Amino acid sequence: MYKFLYLMCQISIHFLSSLTFHFPLRSLFSCLISTPMDPNAKSGVYFLAPEDSFNDLAFYLYKKNKIITRKRCLVRLLEEGGGIEKVVPKLEQEKKSGERKRQQLRVLIAGGGIGGLVLALAAKQRGYEVKVFEKDLRVVRGEGRHRGPIQLLSSALSVLEAIDENVAKQIMEAGCVTGNRTNGLADGLSGEWFTKFDLFTPASRKGLPITLVICRMTLQDILVNAVGSNILRNNSKVVNFIQEPRKVRVVLENGQHYDGDILVGADGIWSEVRSKLFGRQKANYSGFTCYSGLTNYVPPSIDTIGYKVFLGLNQYFVASDVGHGKMQWYAFHGEPPSSSHNLEGKKKRLKELFGKWCNEVTTLISETPEHMILQRDIYDRDLINTWGIGRVTLLGDAAHPMQPNLGQGGCMAIEDCYRLILELDKVAKHGNRESDVISALRSYENKRMPRVMIFHSVSRMASQVLVNYRPYIEVNLWPLSQDLNNMQIKHPCIHLASALLEFTFPQFVDWMIAGHGAHTLCLFLYLLLFPLLLLLRSFFFFLYGILLVAALKERKMSELLFDDLFKVLNLDPDGKKYDKVSRIVARSEKCDMHLLLDVNTEIYPLNKDEKFLMVLSPSLVLNTKDGPVSIQDKFEYIMHGRLYNIEHDGEPPKEGSKTELEVEVYASFGGLQMKLKGHASHCLKFAVDQKLFLLIRKVEA
Missing domain, CATH: 3.30.9.30 (D-Amino Acid Oxidase; Chain A, domain 2)
Structure with missing residues (x-):
């Protein structure tokens, strides 16, 4: 389990180092305290969108006579008394005025996935001339095979609301x-x-x-209908492009070509546009x-x-x-x-x-x-320093494909679309000059990279951290190490890791969803994780030494809590309630105990009159005269769970007591229930909230 925490710190250092190498600190910290101007509003109007890295409304409270907007809430901070005045109607007038001034941009999009369609929708709403080229819409939709649903975080949903409120409403109703x-x-x-x-x-x-999940095909249908068939061109694979001083030309596989002001590659991890920009690159x-x-x-x-x-x-x-x-x-x-x-x-x-x-x-x-x-x-793929050249850029998985551990690939693509459309709006307002178009694409890339870099690094980190989860101590230093491993000693770092996540993860989730709490997160990462790495390494080596000595000194092994031979008397006495799960009624031979037990009969079928040996144990390792022995391989069906209740009449018996008191022991194994009823003298080793293994092996009648 020490690798769990050590790897978290190690990968965090890696991703922080990549921040330093790929971006000057000045640019990074300017990202922490700056927010983009809303291109549709006058000077002094700020749009605090969730995709902007490390924004916090509190930072702007000292500004006077500035219009501040967050999602659908637009306010003006007043000079006198620091009051707040709603200015929605005025800003709407400013937006309409800005629309009349826009020049029509020609936007070419390679790829009809989620990112490509959201960008097309946003560009269409702005009045731009848009064309989307998709090689096979059926594959994107998942027709002919099942593709899993997509998670849309609150940040992505708020971006969709900003692009088209009606479309966002349809998505939220369907999700x-x-x-x-x-x-x-x-x-x-x-x-x-x-x-x-x-x-x-x-x-x-x-x-x-609120965060939701939605069927990918349903989301695709909503976006396709909103974009329109006149914009989407199916069976049109982009295989090349040619950049000229005032335009970019895309070449399709069928020989057709189209001209536009910009080309956006939204064609996924195996992007053809990316390969033409930077050459064929091996995926990791x-x-x-x-x-x-x-x-x-x-x-x-x-x-x-x-x-x-x-x-x-x-x-x-x-x-x-x-x-x-x-x-x-x-x-x-x-x-x-x-x-x-x-x-x-x-x-x-x-x-x-x-x-x-x-x-x-x-x-x-x-x-x-x-x-x-x-x-x-x-x-x-590894992150790259730029996503485009000239009039061509990338978004979504074409720019920054990441592992699915955070479920943020689609959300990042949606946020990319909104940032790109904001930058293009600036160009449209100022006449669509060549230099403005190219600088807008580079500005989009620079503003998106810090946030994307964090998600990319954390998703890689998560894949390594999740599979290094070890709840028990494991060492391989000398022959006695196997004895220590068999003891299944709960690793104390489980609690340390849980406390660390409890402290840091709410900050990350806050920033991931709404941009709040990012300053605390950033300061924590920069100021604590570097020295914490060295401290953790020393701490874990010291801790392992103490645990090793203590464990080998005690060499205390587990004893069985209960074991007996049972005969199945009946199946599903109340009728079968769940497919492939049956409730068996059985009675033991030695202790005369009555048993009700839920069993997954598809994995382990049991029939009436069959006999089986059942063991309840706190561990899978027992102490014998020959040393510790694993009992796991001697049984056919094993469940792990918790004893949650013991019911009895009168005072509980003590060891050696001859009372005739009966008790009922209740345990749950991941939802499968067990009720063991019988003489109290056979249940003296049980305790409420006790962790236990249930092991079964059939025996001949």
Whole structure:
């Protein structure tokens, strides 16, 4: 687990160093305290858009007689008394006046994905002449195969509102809001929360739309209808372009060509426009393949949990509600890339990888049809110092492809579109001069790079941090190290990492959603992470020494809490409530205990009159006269959960007591319930809030 924190700091240093190397500090800090002018308003009018890096309304409160606008809220700070006056009507008049002065720009867009369509919509709203060239709209839409939904953060939704309020309204009505529910990281084996994220408070405080997910095809349909078929040209692949002093010409695969004032490459990670600008560049394999699936199964916690990321070593699993009675999940596993993925066998492979994880994960996999499971390898590219040359620029994945760990690829493309259209508005107002067009494109790139760089670096960091999650101490120093590892000692750095995330992540989420709290985040990163790296390294080596000595000194192993042979008396006494999950009724032979237990019968079928050995243990390692022994391989079905209640009449018995008191022990294994009822003398080792493993192996009758 020490790698978890060490790697966080190491990658943070890497990304901070990249900030210093790629951008002068003066430019970076000017980004912290500056905000772009709204091109449609008079001097002194500021637009605090969410895509602008590190903006905070409080910074501008000292300005007098300035018009300040954030999203749909426009105010004027008055000289006398510091009051506030709404000036929406006046600003609308200024916008209309600015529209009459605009010169018509000719905008060519390569790519009809989310970024290309949003830019086309924004340009159309400005009255520009727009053409979008897409090689195959069916592939972008996901026709013929399932493509997962897209997450739209509050910042991206507010940008869509600024571009076209009617379109934004359609998107919000069609989407499934997840930002008002619990979201966060959890342990993959137990399903217990590691840390939670608050996406609702920052958005509601700023008056922004709440984060949602929406079907990619639905979003595509809304944008295509808004853009119009006269602008979108399907079956039109851009293969080349030619720059001239006053125009740029695109050449299509079918031989046709079109002229425009600018060309924007929005054609994804394998961008043809990018390759023509900077040459063929190799994409970086992330080290992970991604299995994705869509299922009609809805978990019982659907009303309270938006999305949940389950952590494990070298793999992690993401589950999200996508509305309409469906769940979308992504399973990431570290393995070499493959040139071809088998159409069948993915479900079996996933059960091998995640079969011993908590019930929430295994049930989602089991309930997903084979044909709804897709696999793709995850790639990104290194950041580059510029996204364009002359009259050509890039946006979205064509400019900055990033790993999907933060779910921000689409949001960054939408924010790119809005920043670009603001810069083009300045050109249109001043006559569309050649120098103005080129400088506007470079200005767009420079203003977007700092924010994009942070998301790109954090997404890379997240992929490494998530799969280095180790809840127990692991060392490999000498032969006795195996004894220490078998003890499954909870790593104290789990709590340290949780506290660190609890302190820093709200600041990052605040800035990610609404630009608030960025100053605190920036100062924390620059002033603390550099010395913290050295301190953490020393601390972890010291801590491991102490833990190693203490653990080897005690050598205390776990004992079984309960074990007995059971016979299945009945299945689903109240009727079957869930597919592939049955409630068995059984009675033990030695202790005469009554058992009710939920079992995933697709993974482990049990039938009436069958016998099985059941063990309840706090650990998978037992102490024997021959030393520590793992019991995991001796059983066929294992669940990990928590004992949450013990019910009894009268005073609880003490060890050695002959009382006839009966007790009922209740435990939950990722949603699967267990009730064990019997004589109290057999339940003396149980305690409320106890973590335990349930292990089952069938025996011959």
